[in-house]
Amino acid sequence: MYGYYRVAAAVNKTTVANPQKNAEEILSLIQEAQEKEVSVVVFPELTLTGYTASDLFLNQTLLAAQNGSLEYILNNIKSVDTIVILGIALLEADRLYNCAAVIQNGEILGLIPKSYLPNNKEFYEKRQFVSGRDIVRTTTELLGKEVPFGVDLLFTDKKEMTFGVEICEDLWAVTPPSNHMASNGANLLFNLSASNELIGKHEYREELVRTQSARCMAAYVYASAGVGESTTDTVYGGHALIAEYGATIAENERFSLENSLITADVDLERLRWLRINESSYSDGRRKKTRVITLGALPQISELQKEITPAPFVPSAYADKKERCDEIVHIQAHGLIKRMRHARIEKALIGISGGLDSTLALLSTHRAFEMMGWESRNIVAVTMPGFGTTSRTKSNAVKLCEALGVTLKEVDITEISRKEFEAIEHDPEELSVTYENVQARARTSILMNMANKEGGLVVGTGDLSEIALGWSTYNGDHMSMYALNSGIPKTLIKYVIEYYKSNEAIAEIIDDILDTPISPELLPHRDDEIVQETESIVGPYELHDFFLYHFIKYGAKPSKIRFLALKAFDIKYDEETVTKWLKVFLKRFFTQQFKRSCMPDGPKVGTISLSPRADWKMPSDADMQAWIDELE
Known part of the structure; x- marks a missing residue:
């Protein structure tokens, strides 16, 4: 499933000091996990006995009962491929350890001891247990078999999954063991916990799990002891969490009186390649580890994770103002720095009534507002040509007037005709030459006018156009500061909508957003746009989706197609997605020369x-391997 694995956190109904009764509940959850195609399920700390058994851990009867119940579980899951991580107390070398047992197909694959034992306020773990933080390269006998034992254990399926296990307080330590596990290749981390409930503690706990998943660039699965634990001095809520690279993707309802199992599909292939693509992960120190190979895992038959069709756009509408403010501030302060450094007081923008030039103008205007600069020093130039419609020109003019900027008009039709004549081009031949002459004429006018005005040409081209090379080399490809170059088309729409809060321009913006995207380089027909960009290169929402997954973590084309079909559901069929993905790949590779300069x-x-x-990227890289992979 393209690197996706289903993981689970289980919270079983607990009866303190009754391992057999707990074993029955555990088995029912294991069966549920297997039926749900879960690869790995983690249970709370000291699962079989209950965490709050206290000094009963020092009694031989409880440990014997625990081991008997563990053997009972093993005998009942010999045909279960799902990996199970249970908490047990282990007697080794006349010391008692709080451990995690990793189990598959009825066999214990390894035992990991807890490193950090809390011993303050309501916790007294050192009264019963000792730390296993220094145990490495060791085995122990359990239920008549020799089992790897130590904090140096990792587990892998030899494909995309490598996981490590830590226990409760380990996560709260200054240097969690999971840091070292991640540095040694673990992209999936599990935590068996017994974290009691205090006012506000669940929020801090969730933040801790989420941020650790971000720091380790991993998925983190957490299961904490439930309400069946002793309430002599504390109450346990049975908190279960699953986080992936800084985002909580599944969380249960605490204080449940019944068994609880939450699942999530995590993209471990993506996490592995993110580490290579965008972090200092490779500089982390590696330690000697023992890597245990897992057996075959359950396969996901259908992905249950929601894939956003707009990865560049914030999903939470409530965050819109904050996110848009941040985007505009980045743009504005970038422009302010450039203008102040160059000692330039004027900004020139080619304004067309389209999305890109609208955002560039609005963000430039915001920069001038921030600095208290005169809005009249923004020179907006409308340059109507053969394809310009009254709708787009009117919107451009009305926006400029509403913002109080200087508006100039230079008609490029006669300039273009003279250029056609000079290069002996038939103006009836509506070729690329016909279009590019106009694009370069507009850029030339802006550059020359900037010299005359003592100003800076603000570029309007966006990230989506840069990816596709949808620009004229040394035409709209060029500017003195490319203000929109880090913003894709889908995000530009989102930010422009934010400006609708200004009532003076809200109606204008609505019409701009509703206008088909077009360079307007081919003659209009009855004042209607005839050249729609998305009918030529494909829907920008698809191309932005392709771009994100292609660049973010180097996803293979076949995976990008798989995710797109999931994200867009019935909006686009496989044939359509494949068609435009090929266009994306071909244009992305062949147009790199424009990005190089x-x-x-x-x-x-x-x-x-x-x-x-x-x-x-080299400007002459070959695309065939990517096309072949897709096909």
């Missing part, structure tokens, strides 16, 4: 195609 511009999100920032 693109002008400066601010990085806004996690992806940039600037050769000086995120993306370095």
Whole structure:
């Protein structure tokens, strides 16, 4: 399933000091996990006995009962491929250890002792247990078999999954063991816990799990002891969490009186390649570890994870103002720095009434507002040509007037005709030459006018166009500061909508958002746009989706197609997705030469195609391997 694994956190109904009764509940949850195609399920700390058995851990009867119940579980899951992680007390070398047992097909694959034992306030673990933090390269006998034992154990399926296990307080330590596990290749981390409930503690606990998944660039699965634990002095809520690279993707309802199992599909292939693509992960120190190979795992028949069709756009609408403010501030302050450094007081923008030039103008205007600069020093130039419609021109003019900027008009039709004549091009031949002459004419006008005005040409081209090479080389490809170069088309729409809070321009923005995307380089027909970009290169929402997964973690084309079909559901069929994905790949590879010499511009999100920032690629790289993989 393209690197996806289903993981689970289980919280069983607990009866303190009754391992056999607990074993029955555990088995029912294991069976549920197997039926749900879960690869690994983790249970709470000291699962079989209950965490709060206290000094009963020092009694031979409880340990014997625990081991008997563990053997009972093993005998009943010999045909279960799902990996089970249970908490047990282990007697080894006349010391008692709080351990995690990793089990598959009725066999114990390894035992991991707890490193950090809390011993303050309501916790007295050192009264019964000792730390196993120094145990490495060791085995122990359990139920008549020799089992790997130590904090140096990792487990792998020899494909995408490598996981490690830590126990409760280990996560709360200054240097959690999971840090070292992640540095040694673990992209999936499990925690068996017994964290009691205090006012606000569950929020801090969730934050701890979530941030640790981010720090380790891993998925983190956490299961804590439930309400069946002793309430002599504390209450346990049975908190279960699953986080993936800084985001909580599954969480149960605490204080349940019944068994609880939460599942989530995590993309371990993505996490492995993110470590290579965008972090200092490879500088982490490696330690000697023992890696245990797992047996065959349950396979996911259908992905249950929601895939967002707009990965560049914030999913929570409530965050819109904050996120848009941040984007605009990045753009504005980038432009402010450039203008102040160059001692330039004027900004020139080619304004068309389209999305890109609208955002560039709005963000430039915001920069001038921040600095208290005169809005009249923003020179917006409308340059109507053969394809310009009254709708787009009118929107451009009305927006400029509403913002109080200087508006100039230079008609390029006669300039273009003279260029056609000079290069002996038939103006009836509506070819690329016909279009590019106009695009370069507009850029030439802006550059020359900037010289005359003593201003800086603000570029309007966006990240999506840069990815596709949808620009004219040395035409709209060029500017003095490419303000939108870090923002894809789907995000530009999102940010422009944010400006609707300004009532003076809300109606204008609505019409701009409703206008088909077009360079307007081919003659209009009855004042209607005839050249719609998305009918030529494909839907921008698809291309932005392709771009994100292709650049973010180097996803294979077949996986990108798989995810797109899931994300867009019935909106696009497989034939359509494949068609436009091929277009994306071909254009992305063949148009790199434009990116190799693109002008400066601010990085806004996690992806940039600037050769000086995120993306370095030969201009003549061959695409065939990617096309072959897709086919």
